[in-house]
Amino acid sequence: MGQNTLREGALMTSPHPLSEITRMLSLTPIFQGLQDSDLIDLAKAMREQHFEKGSPIFLQGDPVERVNILIRGCLRVFKEGSRGNKQITLHLEKPYRAVALVAVFLDHPVYPASCEAIEDSTVLVMDRKAFMEMVTHNAVLAQSVIRYQARKQGELMHLLDRLFFREVGSRVAETLLTLQEELGNGFVLPTNGMLAAQLGTVPELISRKLGEFYRQGLIHLEGRKVWVLKKEDLQELAVE
Structure with a gap:
């Protein structure tokens, strides 16, 4: 067309x-x-x-x-x-x-x-x-x-x-850091489906990694809003 x-x-x-x-x-x-x-x-x-x-x-x-x-x-x-x-x-x-x-x-x-x-x-x-x-x-x-x-x-x-060379957790950590830098803490996270398409994985893995980061105290979640709490720890994960 x-x-x-x-x-x-x-x-x-x-x-x-x-x-x-x-x-x-x-x-x-x-x-x-x-x-x-x-x-x-x-x-x-x-x-x-x-x-x-x-x-x-x-x-x-x-x-x-x-x-x-x-x-x-x-x-x-x-x-x-x-x-x-x-x-x-x-x-x-x-x-x-x-x-x-x-x-x-x-x-x-x-x-x-x-x-x-x-x-x-x-x-x-x-x-x-x-x-x-x-x-x-x-x-x-x-x-x-x-x-x-x-x-x-x-x-x-x-x-x-x-x-091709990074684990899903590394990709998610990098994405969170990028969004936090661009939008500030309390940014609204795209849907898990959209993140999965962007990061070359499936929504279930995105949900699992976000849950892990939350339980480890790296981030705070309220619905789709995210606060990065331990930036240096996420930075270490992002380069693995």
């Missing part, structure tokens, strides 16, 4: 003013450092789409016809097994992030993974060819794209290391 056709669950929203779109683009790391005039040109080329929770943004194998910039909500990028019975979460994308930008520059641009909204989300979209033309003529943007590609490659290498 071409990306110019709205998927089920995707709604066109009332657009923000040009000044607000420009401001949101300025908060997106890949566009930081651009001149105001460049940001305005980008903003003029963007349109908004709203995706309800659970809606697909794109599917593995779809042609890449646009650039996606998340400005509200949360998206999950995931890879499915050939039989469709297994999924591994590659990224959880938060606002002011380009989503699957690597695919834009492939020789035969199709999405190598799928993406869905795990919250009601709003995405700014721009025609792929128009974006590539801007990259070609803007050295600052081109350098930002290179840094983005390098960072994503590093994240992928880290994901492979975590999935």
Whole structure:
């Protein structure tokens, strides 16, 4: 399905003013450092789409016809097994992030993974060819794209290391520390199913490890809220 056709669950929203779109683009790391005039040109080329929770943004194998910039909500990028019975979460994308930008520059641009909204989300979209033309003529943007590609490659290498060379307890500990650093204590933990998909395991093992950490006094749990109590002990577990 071409990306110019709205998927089920995707709604066109009332657009923000040009000044607000420009401001949101300025908060997106890949566009930081651009001149105001460049940001305005980008903003003029963007349109908004709203995706309800659970809606697909794109599917593995779809042609890449646009650039996606998340400005509200949360998206999950995931890879499915050939039989469709297994999924591994590659990224959880938060606002002011380009989503699957690597695919834009492939020789035969199709999405190598799928993406869905795990919250009601709003995405700014721009025609792929128009974006590539801007990259070609803007050295600052081109350098930002290179840094983005390098960072994503590093994240992928880290994901492979975590999935294939670390025990489940180590993966869970690292995830708790990352969430605590980003959100502070009392953060809301994703569902066990979502964590299992992200960490390459099953929900039962996630539940078991969280219970172990709680009984050992490493964390405090209230429903899905988590407080890290013994950060150094979790750090030791995370590198095992």
